[in-house]
Amino acid sequence: MEDQDRAELCFPELFNASCRKPKLQQADVVLMYLLLFICVFTVVLNLLVIISVSHFRQLHTPTNLLILSLAVSDFLQGLVTLVEVQRQTGCWFLGDRMCSLRVYVATIILGASIGNMILISVDRYVAICDPLHYSTRVTVKRVKMCVCVCWTCSVVYNGPIIKDFLTQPDLYRSCYGQCVGGTDNISGIVDNVLSSIAPVTVIIILYMRVFVTAVSQARAMRSHVAAVTLQHSRTVMNKKSELKAARTLGVVVVVFLMCFCPYFSLSFVQDPSVGGLFSTFAYLLLYVSYCLNPVIYALFYPWFRKAIRLIYSLQILQPGSRETNML
Template structure:
């Protein structure tokens, strides 16, 4: 009876001497985690898929800023697809093998790096749009944005493979038993990761948005003081500036939510003993990263009328019409 009980606590009961032990959770707690993570995963995939279809399909949305939002939505969509990995780890056992363990960590690192890079690009876009609006159309073109987005993803993948080079070459080198999925990053690589994917990007984002905030406030005060002459031409300019400030405010909220969800991940990674990132012990902070991927399209739905209109056209299948890509949704 004791042997059966002991075997039942193992990830692989047939491997009595080498199998990891399951982390025993109350049934109600485990079910709650499964339902919660599954719901967030499905919602994240569905909402970000709507963003991807909207920006890709409707011609009016093919702007440099929206291309950056599209790249962010792709990273969020992939995060939603990866979230079932966290569901598998609720029981603290890894059943997919060492290769899939390495690939899952590689994918997570790449997506996180790409998300951070997208946020930096969005901050730069809003900075130029608010602080140098006259030069914005010439500085921020669709071609340049596409190049920056591609470089962001390529550099993220290369950086992730570099950080985890040893782990990708020998995925089971840090496992103490069969059924464990663990990656260990040495102190030098951990310090480089902290600087390149957290300290430097967050500093750039905060500095740029502080500048954007100051300029936006000064512009609003100028308009309230009637410094801007009320002519048709100036009226169009003022309307454009209001639109840019609204976009800056909305994307500012996206970045604040991003910081709230990502800071715990990096704080835990920084303070983890021996700089060890165990998937089973970091489920909560990694789940926060996935929650951020779910919240971004929710923010768009609240603040972007074009997103609400495009959802309506998608859900009602009107996008299947031949001329739907020319629809006026702005």
């Protein structure tokens, strides 16, 4: 009987301190394979976005660089989720330090995703609400700097939030073979405000302004489209292009908020019976969001569909493929 009990432990040699191996139900197995499929889908699709924007020189625009940064964070999140699937469905054999590193990396990537969404909202705000100064205010160099600042802030910000867990990686686990993270109450409240409530508020305010301005500009273009000169027609085409980009990235932002808010609302759920079911739904929705952005690009951006064809046909390996006309 004792040998059978030991066989069910993650670390049989630590009989009194080891966790038991999780017993997966059929629903858990289905969920595990679903998450694995989502992870692979996320990694492959976002890798296509990264290759597309990085390889083709014509796609090196300020807006596309923000899309590239978002794709990098989603790609990394897909890889981290693979580790998360193993953690939730089995024992943790990588040790406490790797557990704390996993939590830290995951929070950095999530923070960078939120920062990228804010930068995309600011980019569309300037493009739509102040189009005359967009080309001078939003340049490739400045966007690269903002992206670097975004990732750096995520690294610096998340360190103090989980500093206790980083210095004492066994602080929140109850037995060996378990990998759980956490923060103290004060840090948790501060983190909820700074990493969820404040960014979501900023994004919503910016895109509400973008939406109102875009609607008024669309009406103005429809009313004057028949009386424009050739020079003005080019201006109209540029405005249409910016409005289309605002619509596409608006869909990206809305989808992100829809998938992001349930995850961060978990901290406000007090009822354990609701928390278990709701947390499964919230985590699954968050994981799905990482693979949705490339799907949105494929639906709205012809250049992404063309880039996928060139990548799969290996034409990007040909000399001079970087200069291919993608627009």
